[in-house]
Amino acid sequence: xxxxNASAAPRPSETLDAGALLRRQARDIPDTIFAVFPxxxxxxxxxxxxxxxxxxxxxxxxxxxxxxxxxxxxxNGRDGLRALLGVWLAGAVxxxxxxxxxxxxxxxxxxxxxxxxxxxxxxxxxxxxxxALPELSCVIAMGGDGEIDLGPxxxxxxxxxxxxxxxxxxxxxxxxxxxxxxxxxxxxSGTTGPxxxxxxxxxxxxxxxxxxxxxxxxxxxxxxxLPLFHTGGVSxxxxxxxxxxxxxxxxxxxxxxxxxxxxxxxVTSACIMGSMGAAMEREEPRDDxxxxxMRFVMMGPMVENIEAFRxxxxxxxxxxxxxxxxxxxxxxxxxVADHTTCGRLVEGYQVRLVDAYDRDVPDGExxxxxxxxxxxxxxxxGYRGMPDKTAEAWRNGWFHTGDLFRRAPSGDYFFVDxxxxxxxxxxxxxxxxxxxxxxxxxxxxMAAAVVGVxxxxxxxxxxxxxxxxxxPDSDIDFHTYIPELAERMPHFMVPRFFELLPELPxxxxxxxxxxxLRARGVTPETFDREAAGIKIRREKLRA
Numbered sequence: 380x381x382x383x384n385a386s387a388a389p390r391p392s393e394t395l396d397a398g399a400l401l402r403r404q405a406r407d408i409p410d411t412i413f414a415v416f417p418x419x420x421x422x423x424x425x426x427x428x429x430x431x432x433x434x435x436x437x438x439x440x441x442x443x444x445x446x447x448x449x450x451x452x453x454x455n456g457r458d459g460l461r462a463l464l465g466v467w468l469a470g471a472v473x474x475x476x477x478x479x480x481x482x483x484x485x486x487x488x489x490x491x492x493x494x495x496x497x498x499x500x501x502x503x504x505x506x507x508x509x510x511a512l513p514e515l516s517c518v519i520a521m522g523g524d525g526e527i528d529l530g531p532x533x534x535x536x537x538x539x540x541x542x543x544x545x546x547x548x549x550x551x552x553x554x555x556x557x558x559x560x561x562x563x564x565x566x567x568s569g570t571t572g573p574x575x576x577x578x579x580x581x582x583x584x585x586x587x588x589x590x591x592x593x594x595x596x597x598x599x600x601x602x603x604x605l606p607l608f609h610t611g612g613v614s615x616x617x618x619x620x621x622x623x624x625x626x627x628x629x630x631x632x633x634x635x636x637x638x639x640x641x642x643x644x645x646v647t648s649a650c651i652m653g654s655m656g657a658a659m660e661r662e663e664p665r666d667d668x669x670x671x672x673m674r675f676v677m678m679g680p681m682v683e684n685i686e687a688f689r690x691x692x693x694x695x696x697x698x699x700x701x702x703x704x705x706x707x708x709x710x711x712x713x714x715v716a717d718h719t720t721c722g723r724l725v726e727g728y729q730v731r732l733v734d735a736y737d738r739d740v741p742d743g744e745x746x747x748x749x750x751x752x753x754x755x756x757x758x759x760x761g762y763r764g765m766p767d768k769t770a771e772a773w774r775n776g777w778f779h780t781g782d783l784f785r786r787a788p789s790g791d792y793f794f795v796d797x798x799x800x801x802x803x804x805x806x807x808x809x810x811x812x813x814x815x816x817x818x819x820x821x822x823x824x825m826a827a828a829v830v831g832v833x834x835x836x837x838x839x840x841x842x843x844x845x846x847x848x849x850x851p852d853s854d855i856d857f858h859t860y861i862p863e864l865a866e867r868m869p870h871f872m873v874p875r876f877f878e879l880l881p882e883l884p885x886x887x888x889x890x891x892x893x894x895x896l897r898a899r900g901v902t903p904e905t906f907d908r909e910a911a912g913i914k915i916r917r918e919k920l921r922a
Contacts (some may be wrong), residue, residue: 380724380790381590382712383606395581396556397470400620401428405539412625414460414804415600420617422457424623427464429543430457434465434498435804439539441517443496445470445556446486448564450489450497450515452476455630458521459607462498463616465541470556474564475608476578478503484574486510488566491576491764505536547745558582559756561691564763565610565703577703578760581608584617587759590707591699592618592726594675595648601626602641602649611650622738634658638671646676654826656682659692671691681718698722698796705778715742720791721784727753730792732784737775745795745810748784749777783810800893802831804828804862809872811893817868818845821860823853828883830896832876844905846896855879857906858913865915877906 394400401424404413409425416894422430449471453459467474476485478500485506488663489497493514501520502526518529529535556562558581566574601619603626605612619626627644632655640646651659652871656678668691675695676884682688685696700721701707708730711722711792724730731739732746737895740746752758761769772779783795795810802809811829818827819825826848831841849855857877865873884892901907908915 380726381712381722386797395558396467396584397464397562397581397617397620398431398470398556401431401464401468402593404428404620404623405436406658408623411623413619415625415627416457416885417627417629420457422460427460428468429546431464431468432546433543434461434541435469436546437519438469438471438496441496441536441540443469443471446472446516446560447496448474448492448494450474450476450492450499452478452480452497452499452503453521453607454478454500455604455607455612455628457628458498458500460628461541462521463607463613464620466498472561474719475606475613477606477608481506485664486512488574488576489515490552491574492564493764494566498541504529507533524608552825556581558585561760563613565613567703575765576763578763579703580756580760581754582754583706583734583759584614586727586754587614587701588618590710591677591701592622592648595622595624597623599624599647599674600645602629602644602646603627604629604632605650605652609699611652614852614877615650633719634662638665639670641671641673645672647672647707649673649676651676651678656680656688660684660688663819664691675713679721681715681720683718685716685718700792702780702782704772705780706757708748708750717791719793721794722792723790724792727757729753731777732786742786742788743787745783747798748782748792749775750780751777766907797893801806801828802829804841804871805830809843814843814845814868814872814874817872818847820867821855823849823855825850826883828891828893828896829874830893830898831899832849834875834901842876843872843874844878844896844901845874846878846880846883846899848880855920857908858911861913870915873908875908876901877908878902 400726403423405428410423412421413427414422414456438449447755449466451462453462463473474494476488479489486877490513495514495516497518497519501522504518504520507518507529515533517534517536517539527535537625552871560580561578562581563579564576565579567578603612603615603800605615607613615626627646637659660682671693673694677699678696679698681698689696695713696715697711697713698715698721699707699710708725708728709722710725711720729751733745733749734740746803750758781798783798785795786792796812800811802811814829815827818824824847828846830844832844834842861873884895
């Protein structure tokens with residue numbers, strides 16, 4: 380079991396409420412740098428409070444009370460950060476939307492929130508026009524002129540509504556909100572279906588930060604490129620606020636400039652997600668790769684050669700597994716050696732791996748991860764507006780994650796697949812992750828996603844389809860590649876269908892939207908190995 384860093388947790392007499400934490404830091408360390416922006420500008424804690432007070436005052440004037448939900452649709456930056464802090468200072472529930480949302484999906488998530496007020500980037504406001512949004516009554520356009528007509532039922536206000544100058548001296552100080560109160564409404568990525576709005580409490584962020592940021596101190600500077608509509612981005616801002624540390628607030632990750640940015644900003648810690656670590660490995664080595672201030676990085680998933688990455692960039696690495704609903708139940712230490720592990724059980728969490736009937740599976744077998752916690756309110760409080768989905772996930776006293784894991788006798792946990800991404804072909808269970816791992820061993824394949832699709836031949840059973848993205852200026856001959864693949868895989872895991880795509884559909888948090896690939900099915904561009912006469916059969920063994 381992994382113990383969290385107790386020094387990072389507030390004392391029992393301290394509040395977990397971010398609004399109260401911001402006021403405390405602005406009082407105790409007003410001139411300490413809180414946030415640095417790419418143009419060189421920076422906010423102290425006193426600056427951050429002043430910005431947040433302007434947002435709070437504006438929200439109060441348009442009728443937002445503590446406990447109300449406020450939507451935001453803003454990129455990382457000054458406006459995104461002051462919206463987050465201002466909503467929390469007002470005692471409201473922060474409900475950020477992915478800035479890529481539009482159309483029916485945007486309508487779905489806005490209505491799910493039941494919010495009346497929204498803070499939105501002026502370039503996305505027009506996307507609201509023509510949507511059926513019965514609850515939404517006021518939109519504040521950040522940076523715009525407030526002249527877009529959203530119809531008679533929605534008032535559009537300009538950025539002056541929440542300007543710092545609007546905050547008056549002697550602003551009321553609300554009592555800190557209790558640890559069990561919902562403070563954020565974070566939407567799931569929608570990789571397996573419509574996005575769900577997860578109710579998160581202050582206790583959730585307390586536990587999340589103790590695990591994810593437990594080694595940070597007030598002297599650290601964190602590289603914040605994860606979006607503020609993702610739990611990773613929100614938790615980072617909360618942790619830095621709580622610690623009195625600082626962060627770089629930027630919108631995107633750039634492989635080519637990453638380590639130069641780390642040096643320029645004095646970054647000491649960061650999170651490297653998805654394929655970013657592998658992309659860094661592919662960059663041409665430089666003599667000064669290890670000449671940087673970075674102390675340690677959370678990387679998930681890990682690069683295959685962990686030690687080589689450590690040596691090249693001079694950093695410590697750890698990994699973890701976490702979700703919007705349960706926080707971080709698994710984490711490794713800095714001594715992690717197996718790149719496939721998600722770590723060990725974090726103190727305070729209780730987990731089981733179960734079959735479809737909630738019966739425990741033995742070590743080594745794949746089972747769905749179900750979770751609960753020693754402390755109340757650390758896990759989610761349900762999905763807003765979706766009582767059926769809440770009941771489906773919270774059953775038999777455990778939260779069902781929908782993720783398949785296996786546990787080793789050593790106590791390490793290994794991710795197998797999303798339950799909805801796991802395949803069953805000809806009576807055999809197939810992990811899409813294991814197939815993808817094998818596909819990615821080909822030097823010309825840059826990205827791979829495996830899904831189950833209808834065969835179209837009337838049999839009615841799923842077939843495996845591999846969606847591939849090749850490296851620039853490369854090609855692949857399936858007639859030679861598939862037999863080579865069959866030499867390394869069980870016959871039932873070799874995909875029947877292959878399709879080359881320019882890119883895979885991704886969420887803003889670097890997760891593949893397999894729901895889109897499944898819906899794509901078999902297209903005229905799909906290579907069918909059976910139609911091409913490439914037959915893969917079970918090897919017959921002598922009796």
